[in-house]
Amino acid sequence: MLYLLDPLAYRIAKTSVRLSTIAALAGSVATAGCDDDPLQAWEYSSATATASSVVQIDQTHHEVVFVTPGDRELTVTRAGLDSRDERAIWSEPLRDGSGVLVLTGPSDLRKDHVGHKLYRFSQDGQGAPVVYPVQAPFNAVALSPDHRHAVLYFADADSESPLHNANLVAIVNLDETTPPHHMTLQGFGGRLSNVHFPGQTQEGTPSPTMVGDTMRDIVAFLADGEVILADLDHPDANQPAVALDDTAGARPIATLMRPGNELYTEPAVFVRFDGGRDVSMLSLRPKEGAQGHFTFDQSPLTVGSGTRDMSFYDDGDVPLFVASNADEGSLVFTDIRTEQSFDVYLGQGVGQLSLRTHHAESAAVDQAVVWRRGGDVVYTLDLDDIQDAVGRRPTEYRVSGGIAGLIKLDNDRVLVGAPSQLVVIDFARDQITPFAVSGEYREFEAGLQADSLLLGSEGSAWISRVDLETLAPQSVLLDHYVDQFFLLSASNNVVALHDHDGAGLLTVTPTADFSRAGSKTYWGFLAQGVLDRD
Amino acid sequence: MNTLLILTSLGHLVVAPANPTDRESTHSASNLDTPAETSPPDDDEAPTTDVRNPFTASGEQAASASDEQTTATTDRETPLDSPADTSSPTATPPAAPAQINSGSSSSQASVRKKTWPQRPVRYRLDVALHGASVWVQDSAHNAFHHQSQRLMPQLAIRGDRPVSGDRLFVGATLSYRASSTTGFLVDESTELRLREPMAGARASFRLFDGLDVYGQLAAGPSIVDIVVGYGSVVIAEEDRPPGALHGTQRQVALTADGQAGLTLYLPKKWMPRKGSSRVSIGFDLAGGYQFRNAVAVDPQVDGSSDDIEIEATNFGDIAVRGAMVSFGLFGRFQ
Numbered sequence: 045m046l047y048l049l050d051p052l053a054y055r056i057a058k059t060s061v062r063l064s065t066i067a068a069l070a071g072s073v074a075t076a077g078c079d080d081d082p083l084q085a086w087e088y089s090s091a092t093a094t095a096s097s098v099v100q101i102d103q104t105h106h107e108v109v110f111v112t113p114g115d116r117e118l119t120v121t122r123a124g125l126d127s128r129d130e131r132a133i134w135s136e137p138l139r140d141g142s143g144v145l146v147l148t149g150p151s152d153l154r155k156d157h158v159g160h161k162l163y164r165f166s167q168d169g170q171g172a173p174v175v176y177p178v179q180a181p182f183n184a185v186a187l188s189p190d191h192r193h194a195v196l197y198f199a200d201a202d203s204e205s206p207l208h209n210a211n212l213v214a215i216v217n218l219d220e221t222t223p224p225h226h227m228t229l230q231g232f233g234g235r236l237s238n239v240h241f242p243g244q245t246q247e248g249t250p251s252p253t254m255v256g257d258t259m260r261d262i263v264a265f266l267a268d269g270e271v272i273l274a275d276l277d278h279p280d281a282n283q284p285a286v287a288l289d290d291t292a293g294a295r296p297i298a299t300l301m302r303p304g305n306e307l308y309t310e311p312a313v314f315v316r317f318d319g320g321r322d323v324s325m326l327s328l329r330p331k332e333g334a335q336g337h338f339t340f341d342q343s344p345l346t347v348g349s350g351t352r353d354m355s356f357y358d359d360g361d362v363p364l365f366v367a368s369n370a371d372e373g374s375l376v377f378t379d380i381r382t383e384q385s386f387d388v389y390l391g392q393g394v395g396q397l398s399l400r401t402h403h404a405e406s407a408a409v410d411q412a413v414v415w416r417r418g419g420d421v422v423y424t425l426d427l428d429d430i431q432d433a434v435g436r437r438p439t440e441y442r443v444s445g446g447i448a449g450l451i452k453l454d455n456d457r458v459l460v461g462a463p464s465q466l467v468v469i470d471f472a473r474d475q476i477t478p479f480a481v482s483g484e485y486r487e488f489e490a491g492l493q494a495d496s497l498l499l500g501s502e503g504s505a506w507i508s509r510v511d512l513e514t515l516a517p518q519s520v521l522l523d524h525y526v527d528q529f530f531l532l533s534a535s536n537n538v539v540a541l542h543d544h545d546g547a548g549l550l551t552v553t554p555t556a557d558f559s560r561a562g563s564k565t566y567w568g569f570l571a572q573g574v575l576d577r578d
Numbered sequence: 579m580n581t582l583l584i585l586t587s588l589g590h591l592v593v594a595p596a597n598p599t600d601r602e603s604t605h606s607a608s609n610l611d612t613p614a615e616t617s618p619p620d621d622d623e624a625p626t627t628d629v630r631n632p633f634t635a636s637g638e639q640a641a642s643a644s645d646e647q648t649t650a651t652t653d654r655e656t657p658l659d660s661p662a663d664t665s666s667p668t669a670t671p672p673a674a675p676a677q678i679n680s681g682s683s684s685s686q687a688s689v690r691k692k693t694w695p696q697r698p699v700r701y702r703l704d705v706a707l708h709g710a711s712v713w714v715q716d717s718a719h720n721a722f723h724h725q726s727q728r729l730m731p732q733l734a735i736r737g738d739r740p741v742s743g744d745r746l747f748v749g750a751t752l753s754y755r756a757s758s759t760t761g762f763l764v765d766e767s768t769e770l771r772l773r774e775p776m777a778g779a780r781a782s783f784r785l786f787d788g789l790d791v792y793g794q795l796a797a798g799p800s801i802v803d804i805v806v807g808y809g810s811v812v813i814a815e816e817d818r819p820p821g822a823l824h825g826t827q828r829q830v831a832l833t834a835d836g837q838a839g840l841t842l843y844l845p846k847k848w849m850p851r852k853g854s855s856r857v858s859i860g861f862d863l864a865g866g867y868q869f870r871n872a873v874a875v876d877p878q879v880d881g882s883s884d885d886i887e888i889e890a891t892n893f894g895d896i897a898v899r900g901a902m903v904s905f906g907l908f909g910r911f912q
Contacts, residue, residue: 083721086764118889523886547764547893549823551886560886567823567879568806568891571764575718575875575894 088570089132091541094167095141096534097121098541098550100570101132105577108132108146110169111569113537113552118566121169129158133181138218140191140248141533142167147196149181162196162216162224167534178214179226186239188263190250192219193276195239195263211236213265215279225279232287234267242301242313252277253303253311255338256330264313266296271315273326273340282337286326288317295319302356307363308380313340314354314365321349323367325380345383347376353397356380357410359430368397368414375412377430388430390438393419393447400455402426402471411471413458414438418446422460424471441469441476453512459497466499468515477515496555498538500529507540509558518558522551523565531555547571696853699912701739702747708732708906710755712868718875718896722770722804723759728898730757730772730868732906736780744784751778751796763806763893766823771803772870772898774833788845792864793838800833800870806877806893825877825890832871837904839864858910865903872897 088109089101097110106128110121125132131151137144144165150158162176184199196214211231214224229236243253243262252259261276272285288296298316302308310327317324326340347354350371357364357377365378369387373394378385395416402409402424414423423438430436445462452458456472466479497510504526508519524542531538536556542549548570553563710730719726738749758771778796785791807824843860846853875893 083718083763120891523888544823547766547891563886565886565888566891567825567888568764568766568893571766571893572891573894574764575721575896577894 083574086547086570089135091528091530092135092137092144093141093530093532093539094137094144094534096167096532097169098530098532098539099135099137099144099165099169101135101146102570103131106130106132106151108135108144108163108165108169109570110165110167111539111548111550112168113532113535113539116564118552118569119168120569120572123165123169123173125163126161126175127158129155130161133160134183134185136185136187138164138191139187139189142191145185145194147178147182147185162194162214164218174221176216176221176224178224180208180212180214182212182214184239186241188241188261188276189244189247190241190261191248192217192250193261193263194218195276196224197236197239197265199237211267213239215263215274215276227274227279227283229265229267229272229274229285230283231265231267231272231285232270234270234287236265236267237295238266238297240264240266240299242299243303243311245301251303253301253328255311255328258330258336258338260328260338262301262311262313262328264299264315266299266315268295271296271299271324271326273313273328275338278336282331282334282339284331284339286324286340286342288315288324298354300354300356302363302365302380305358305363307358307361310341312380314345314356316351316354316367319349321346321351323347323351323354323365325365343383345378345380346385347378348372351376352395352416355397355399355412357399357412357427357430359427362431364430366397366412368394370395370416375414375425386431388425388433388436390414390423390425391421391440392416393421393423395419396450398452399427400424400471413471415447415450415460417448420444420446422447422450422458422469439474443467443476453497457512466510468497468510468512479510479517498531498555500526500538500540502526502528503543507538507553509538509555520553520558520560520563522553522560522563524549524551547574694852694854697856699740699744701737701912702749703737703911704735704908706732706734706736706862706906706908708734708753708755708862708904710868710902710904712898712902713900714898715900716872716897718894719898720761721763721893722761722768722896724761726900728757728759730755730902732904734906734908738780738782747782747784747790749780749782751780751794752776753778753796766806769803769805770896770898771805772833773801773803774798776833776835782841786845787847788843788860790841790843791839792841792862793836794864794866795834795836797832797834800831802829802831802873803827804829804873804875804877806875806890807879823879823888823890825879827875827877829873831873833869835866835868835902837864837866837902839866839904843908843910856912858912860908860910862904862906862908864905865901867900868902869899870897 087103091098091100093099097112100109102109106125107122110123112119125148129151130148133147133149135144135146146163147160148163149160160178160181162178164174178196182196182198184197186195194216196216198208198210209228211229212226213229214226216224242264244251252261260278263274263276265272270285270287272283274283275281295318296315297318300314302312304311310329313326313328315324315326322344325343325345328338328340331337331339345365347367348369348371350369351367352370353368355366357366363380365380367376369376372387373392374387374389376385376387393416394414398413400411400413402411410427412425412427420443422441422443425438443460443462445464448461448463450458450460457468457470460467460469465481468477495512497512500507505522505524506519507522508517510517522540526540527543528541536554538553538555540551547568549567551563551565710732712728712730714726714728732753732755734751734753736749736751738747740747753776756773761768776796776798778794780792780794782790782792804827839862841860841862843858846855849855849858872895874895877890879888879890881888
């Protein structure tokens with residue numbers, strides 16, 4: 045079955061599961077002959093990518109390898125860790141591709157003089173890295189969408205240390221070189237599982253929220269049965285927390301922040317639970333009698349246990365909370381002031397929800413875009429005067445075979461993946477364009493570059509490009525199977541790493557010359573100059 | 579010490595001490611009068627016998643000749659074979675009176691043995707097969723062999739001739755050596771092949787017949803073949819999986835080596851034809867240093883014109899050089 049990886053969703057999901065990266069860092073170990081000989085024993089991680097380079101950790105030489113394609117040439121830069129006593133635990137590229145974070149610990153756990161550090165390397169490995177001392181071998185990192193912060197935490201019990209503080213977190217200000225702020229969450233004892241940034245909905249755009257007279261950059265820590273809020277810009281402020289009702293299904297899985305406005309002045313954080321029939325609305329306000337602190341008032345919004353997604357929309361002078369209920373096949377609209385709600389039935393394909401602005405001939409209209417994994421339809425529903433829209437019906441866009449994933453290309457277009465086809469839906473033109481897939485693509489990695497969609501698939505030797513203006517596809521057959529696929533936005537190069545045990549094999553295809561003639565394969569880049577090393 | 583004047587058959591007037599046990603004088607007399615094997619002055623062997631001495635009884639054999647000594651007809655060139663006699667054919671070393679010791683009054687019938695003329699060594703031509711073990715200093719060699727020690731067999735032809743006498747020999751050598759090893763570089767199989775025709779100069783000093791010390795310098799091109807990639811060693815090209823990478827390179831470098839050692843060979847007296855022997859066999863044992871300039875491991879990837887352009891990385895340099903020990907067997911023509 046084909047399915048798409050939404051780059052944004054994929055990134056959020058990755059930060060919560062660090063075990064796979066930890067395993068991947070020791071994933072490929074090639075040994076032949078003497079295991080102690082660095083010429084014959086090789087240990088490196090699976091690759092990640094910044095805006096300009098493919099990045100791999102070389103555990104054998106305690107280095108981070110940056111492979112930067114240029115104009116028919118490849119530059120390999122090796123950035124060393126401070127000491128050969130250090131070993132990389134995990135790596136994570138920054139959301140904007142401007143660098144990569146690497147957490148290190150002692151290469152030998154018997155060496156207790158070697159602590160843990162967080163390195164921030166530039167996107168091509170040039171220059172000295174910024175090194176942050178950290179107090180624990182955190183196994184997860186959450187990167188804020190505004191690119192300003194990284195929050196290190198323990199996503200699960202797996203750790204190098206036999207005993208660790210499960211609710212210890214470190215807040216790293218990526219704009220500065222000051223040491224991270226370490227703190228233990230002041231909750232109710234629930235074990236931390238995830239970190240969200242509910243107020244940051246625009247990539248790369250700082251969006252703090254005014255709480256009282258203080259701008260706060262709210263971060264939500266989701267733990268078992270509770271939610272703890274903190275302020276990234278004021279980490280020393282208090283941490284208001286709420287314990288959740290066990291009977292309601294108490295595992296929080298999603299958050300959303302509505303900034304305050306003239307309709308509802310207090311900013312509100314909505315928390316959705318796994319299997320819960322209520323969504324908790326946390327209205328933020330300054331804490332009385334405590335200068336510089338804040339708190340919230342909790343109120344439940346009953347939306348039904350089948351809720352799969354949520355959003356908010358101001359319909360005239362009514363602030364509405366919108367929830368998609370898959371069990372009912374409807375959107376549930378709730379006035380957050382009165383907690384009064386009404387439903388609009390769509391159909392059986394209700395699941396994920398997003399909003400867009402539809403530029404009609406007469407005026408701009410807000411629309412809800414709704415779809416469900418496994419469903420066969422994408423709905424759009426006009427939201428103007430939705431309270432008075434009795435019997436309003438959505439527009440349906442049929443996708444045969446079942447929806448495996450959906451990527452938002454821009455305000456007007458989405459890319460839908462199905463088992464045997466890709467579909468581009470243009471809402472503005474009311475157009476569906478299917479791209480038949482022969483079966484080579486099983487799991488897509490997708491990248492957007494200007495007006496092109498680039499696709500590659502693990503286990504296939506094909507990479508493809510779709511011009512989103514003309515909807516003309518191009519495909520290039522490489523000479524080796526693709527293992528990993530990256531779009532380097534800084535250089536407009538598609539890089540396909542091939543499944544090759546050894547010194548490294550990749551192919552670079554420039555988007556400007558998307559062809560075999562324009563491609564070039566590089567072999568052995570991981571071992572460049574290895575014979576000259578001591 | 580009484581001395582005797584001996585008029586040899588050569589017409590040389592020789593003054594010899596009376597003491598027949600004087601090794602030096604004994605040796606000198608033997609050098610003069612007998613074309614015996616070319617033994618060094620400190621040879622322990624007894625002098626030759628059957629000197630035709632006008633002062634002795636006709637046909638009388640001098641005493642104390644060892645059994646292995648052969649008589650010999652007088653030979654004008656005999657003195658040249660003797661290293662102690664290199665100064666001049668007309669030198670008059672002290673004669674060995676052992677055979678004319680008047681104290682021995684035995685009248686031994688002369689025993690005629692089959693004699694071989696003492697042929698001088700005007701040249702030596704060796705065909706040698708060597709095996710050298712080189713301890714490569716460069717750690718990069720571990721990518722092409724499982725150890726730093728490299729075995730290098732060599733076939734050589736060398737010739738020399740005496741200069742300024744018959745102890746110092748100078749000459750030249752032509753040789754060919756080859757070596758091939760395999761290894762792994764970051765899980766890529768590798769192969770390093772060296773083929774080296776060389777020419778050199780050689781000097782040897784004969785300590786005594788059967789033992790030389792020598793020094794040798796040689797140089798030449800080193801044809802370096804490097805293979806990196808799947809199937810370069812074990813699996814033939816036709817069996818290589820599709821997409822398997824294979825890179826090759828050939829480069830000519832410079833190689834030179836210097837060595838010094840010992841040559842041991844069968845002396846003439848041990849050979850059936852004694853002094854006339856034209857052949858011998860022996861072995862060399864030497865130590866030295868092999869040099870090769872560094873070669874960049876930068877293979878070109880094999881592929882067809884339909885393939886996407888592929889470029890292999892420069893893996894770095896390798897310099898196969900280091901101390902060596904050599905052992906070889908040779909056959910000699912002289």
